[in-house]
Structures are given as structure tokens and as C-alpha cells.
Amino acid sequence: MSDCCSAPGLLPFETALEKMLGSITPIVETLELAIDDAQHYVLAEDVLSPMNVPPHDNSAMDGYAFAADSLKDGMVLTLAGKSFAGAPFAGVCRAGECVRIMTGAKLPAGCDTVEMQENCTVIGAGIEFLKPRSRGDHVRNAGEDIKSGQAVLAKGHRLTAVDIGVLASLGLGTVKVYRKLNVALIATGDELKSPGQVLTPGDIYESNSYVLSALLKKLNVNVIDFGIIQDDYQLIKEAFVKADEQADAVISSGGVSVGEADYTKDVLDELGQIDFWKIAIKPGKPFAFGQLSNSIFFGLPGNPVSALVTAHQLALPGLLKLQNAEPVKRITVTATTVTDLRKSPGRMDLQRGVLSVNETGENIVTSTGAQGSGILSSLARANCYIVLPREQGRVAAGEQVSVQLFDQYLQ
Numbered sequence: 001m002s003d004c005c006s007a008p009g010l011l012p013f014e015t016a017l018e019k020m021l022g023s024i025t026p027i028v029e030t031l032e033l034a035i036d037d038a039q040h041y042v043l044a045e046d047v048l049s050p051m052n053v054p055p056h057d058n059s060a061m062d063g064y065a066f067a068a069d070s071l072k073d074g075m076v077l078t079l080a081g082k083s084f085a086g087a088p089f090a091g092v093c094r095a096g097e098c099v100r101i102m103t104g105a106k107l108p109a110g111c112d113t114v115e116m117q118e119n120c121t122v123i124g125a126g127i128e129f130l131k132p133r134s135r136g137d138h139v140r141n142a143g144e145d146i147k148s149g150q151a152v153l154a155k156g157h158r159l160t161a162v163d164i165g166v167l168a169s170l171g172l173g174t175v176k177v178y179r180k181l182n183v184a185l186i187a188t189g190d191e192l193k194s195p196g197q198v199l200t201p202g203d204i205y206e207s208n209s210y211v212l213s214a215l216l217k218k219l220n221v222n223v224i225d226f227g228i229i230q231d232d233y234q235l236i237k238e239a240f241v242k243a244d245e246q247a248d249a250v251i252s253s254g255g256v257s258v259g260e261a262d263y264t265k266d267v268l269d270e271l272g273q274i275d276f277w278k279i280a281i282k283p284g285k286p287f288a289f290g291q292l293s294n295s296i297f298f299g300l301p302g303n304p305v306s307a308l309v310t311a312h313q314l315a316l317p318g319l320l321k322l323q324n325a326e327p328v329k330r331i332t333v334t335a336t337t338v339t340d341l342r343k344s345p346g347r348m349d350l351q352r353g354v355l356s357v358n359e360t361g362e363n364i365v366t367s368t369g370a371q372g373s374g375i376l377s378s379l380a381r382a383n384c385y386i387v388l389p390r391e392q393g394r395v396a397a398g399e400q401v402s403v404q405l406f407d408q409y410l411q
């Protein structure tokens with residue numbers, strides 16, 4: 001039974017997301033890459049440490065190593081030798097002795113404690129310790145960072161710059177990752193001109209493929225840009241056929257609504273299977289998702305805000321699943337809206353806002369202003385979505401709203 005306000009035929013956002021993720025089969029092809037080339041790739045297996053890090057007990061300071069018990073019988077110890085990083089002390093340090101040691105050098109056998117040289121005085125062949133020390137002071141223990149056999153990085157993790165350093169610290173020169181996805185971009189519209197071209201009356205500059213390409217770079221995929229395709233059924237069809245041959249996923253923008261020049265949906269209908277079309281979100285209602293012969297497709301609406309919001313909220317989780325990456329973590333908090341928010345029941349709104357904390361420590365959110373689907377600057381000024389439920393009506397300043405922080409992909 002339909003309720004009073006829901007627009008008929010529109011799939012709830014959560015249902016669409018679930019349906020989409022349920023019909024995406026992740027790729028299986030992997031490759032072994034040198035760690036220097038592996039940043040931003042998705043790990044294809046858990047990485048277990050082959051060793052302790054650090055591999056041996058070592059000194060955290062330049063100073064003297066000794067057994068803590070030795071200081072019970074007097075504060076002067078005999079200097080028995082030296083331990084440098086890369087040139088450890090070969091002997092055993094006995095009771096009453098100490099060893100000169102440098103930061104990072106292996107702790108000599110017989111020692112369990114280090115004192116920094118600032119707290120010591122050289123007296124002939126002996127070293128006087130100016131204050132007592134507890135056992136273990138200034139010693140970095142073997143395996144205190146990572147233990148041998150410990151899981152360090154999980155399958156599905158996208159490798160960061162820090163991870164590359166961690167792999168190097170484990171002595172691992174290569175790593176097994178999933179291959180890059182190939183993603184085709186198609187922008188449809190007779191009115192579209194590329195930046196740098198001269199606009200004639202009725203034209204606008206094409207921006208969707210640029211913003212999408214920038215977003216996709218964060219996913220480390222190969223972008224195959226089909227450029228601007230005119231509103232012509234045959235040309236759009238040819239572009240989709242070629243894109244399907246070359247790509248794992250095809251992302252188009254424009255032509256998914258009901259206008260007389262909106263051919264994208266019809267082409268998709270002919271070439272593949274549309275799993276769903278039209279969802280109850282604003283912006284982004286005419287979003288389409290489905291399968292072509294070799295690829296999946298995301299048919300984004302042409303309006304720049306609608307295109308980016310649906311790419312971020314739907315295509316992005318879909319592509320992450322396709323490339324075996326861990327799902328994006330989206331943080332939602334409650335905030336008091338400082339501005340009135342216009343809203344009609346029927347679709348879930350993702351309005352653009354600026355979240356901050358006021359002087360009393362309370363989360364507050366301010367609308368970025370006009371929320372038209374063509375106003376891309378409303379997204380550029382924002383740092384969050386104000387998420388208003390489907391059946392919600394207008395919201396008055398002072399009311400509590402749910403706010404989703406922009407994640408790393410929108411920054």
C-alpha cells in the first residue's frame with residue numbers, strides 16, 4: 001500500500017543501493033607489483049608479517065646499556081665496549097659493566113636498560129650514572145611494532161603511502177593486488193562544449209566528465225573517456241557498444257530523463273538489462289543501473305549536482321565492490337540547522353551544507369543556499385550533506401537534522 005506522499009515508482013535509496021551491490025560481481029584478476037608501484041591498488045590477500053619489527057631489542061637513545069641490577073651495587077660501571085647500529089657489541093655485558101650504545105643499535109647480551117648520555121659522566125675507564133633507572137628504560141623491544149605472523153594489512157585494503165613504508169619495513173619487495181578497473185565515461189548532450197571551445201547560443205561547458213574523472217582517479221582506475229556524444233540514438237548506441245567492449249563499468253551522464261532527446265535509457269534498454277531506473281532521492285531521481293554484455297553501467301542524470309551526488313552515493317560504492325575494495329565509511333552526525341530548509345515529501349534529500357561546531361561545542365549546519373541540481377558551486381562550498389528523510393517536509397532553523405560528512409573521495 002502506498003503512503004500519502006511518496007512519489008510512485010521511485011525506489012527507496014537504500015533498496016537501490018542494496019540491489020545494485022547485490023548484482024555486482026567483483027573482478028578476480030590479480031597481479032604482483034613492486035611496492036613502489038602499488039600505492040592506491042587494492043590488496044588481493046592479507047599481508048602477514050614475516051618477521052618481528054623491530055627485529056631485535058635496541059636502544060631508543062644514545063648512551064649506555066647495562067643490566068638494571070648492576071646499579072644496585074654502585075653507580076659506576078666499567079665500560080666493556082660499543083654497540084652501533086649495524087655494528088653490534090659481539091660479547092656479553094657482565095654484572096658491573098656497561099656498553100656504549102647508539103640509537104637503534106642492538107641491545108648487547110646481558111643488558112636490559114639504557115641510560116641517555118646526558119645523565120652519565122665518564123670517569124677514566126668507568127661511567128658514572130647520575131640517577132637510578134628502571135629495568136627496560138629506553139629499550140625498544142623486538143616485535144613491539146609488529147610481531148612475526150601478525151596480520152598487518154587486510155585483503156581489500158587500498159594501499160596508502162604509509163602502507164608502502166610498512167611493507168618495506170617488513171622486507172617485502174612485492175605485493176599481490178587486484179588489477180585496475182577500466183571505466184568508460186560518456187557525456188551526452190548537443191549543448192555541451194569542452195572547456196577551451198567557444199560557446200554558441202544555447203551551449204554550456206561540459207563538466208561532468210571532468211568531475212567524474214577526478215573522482216575516479218581516487219579509485220585508481222583507468223579512465224576511458226569517450227568525450228561528448230551528440231543526442232543521437234545511433235551515436236549513443238555506438239559509444240555504449242564500444243565502451244562495453246573495453247570497460248568493466250560504463251558511466252554516462254545525461255539523457256536518462258523523459259525528454260524527447262533523452263536517448264540514454266532507451267539505448268541501455270536495447271543493449272542490456274536495466275536493473276532499476278528512478279530512485280527516491282533529490283538530486284538524482286532518474287539514475288539508472290544495470291548490465292551490458294561485459295560491463296555494468298551507471299546512467300547518471302545530466303544535471304551536474306545530480307551527476308556528482310549519484311556518482312558519489314551509488315556508482316562509487318558499486319565500483320569499490322567491483323574492485324574488491326573495502327566499502328567506504330560514511331560518518332553521520334546530528335546537528336542543529338541554522339537555516340530553514342525547503343523540502344517537499346516524496347524523495348530523500350541530500351542537501352549541501354557546511355558543518356561546524358559553535359562556541360558551546362554543539363554541531364551546527366548551515367545550508368549552502370539555493371539547492372538547484374545545476375548549481376555545482378553549492379557542492380563546492382559544502383563539507384557535508386544534510387540528509388532529510390523521504391517523507392520529511394520543510395525544516396525550521398533550530399531543528400535537529402542528520403548530517404553526512406564528505407568522505408575522502410569528495411575532497
Ligand SMILES: Nc1nc2c(c(=O)[nH]1)N[C@H]1C(S)=C(S)[C@@H](COP(=O)(O)OP(=O)(O)OC[C@H]3O[C@@H](n4cnc5c(N)ncnc54)[C@H](O)[C@@H]3O)O[C@H]1N2
Pocket residue numbers: 187188189191192204205206207208209253254255256257258259262283284285286300301302303304306373374
Ligand atoms: N518531465 C520531466 N522532466 C524532468 C524530470 C522528470 O521527472 N520529468 N526529471 C528531472 C530531473 S530530476 C533531472 S535530474 C533531469 C535529468 O535529465 P537528464 O539525465 O536527461 O539530463 P539532460 O536532460 O541531458 O541534462 C540535464 C541538464 O544537465 C546539463 N548537462 C548534461 N550533461 C552535462 C555535462 N556533461 N556537463 C554539464 N552539464 C550537463 C544539461 O545541459 C541540462 O541542463 O531531468 C529533469 N527533467
Ligand code: MOO
Pocket residue numbers: 281282283284285286301303306373
Ligand atoms: O533529481 Mo534531479 O536530480 O532533481 O535534478
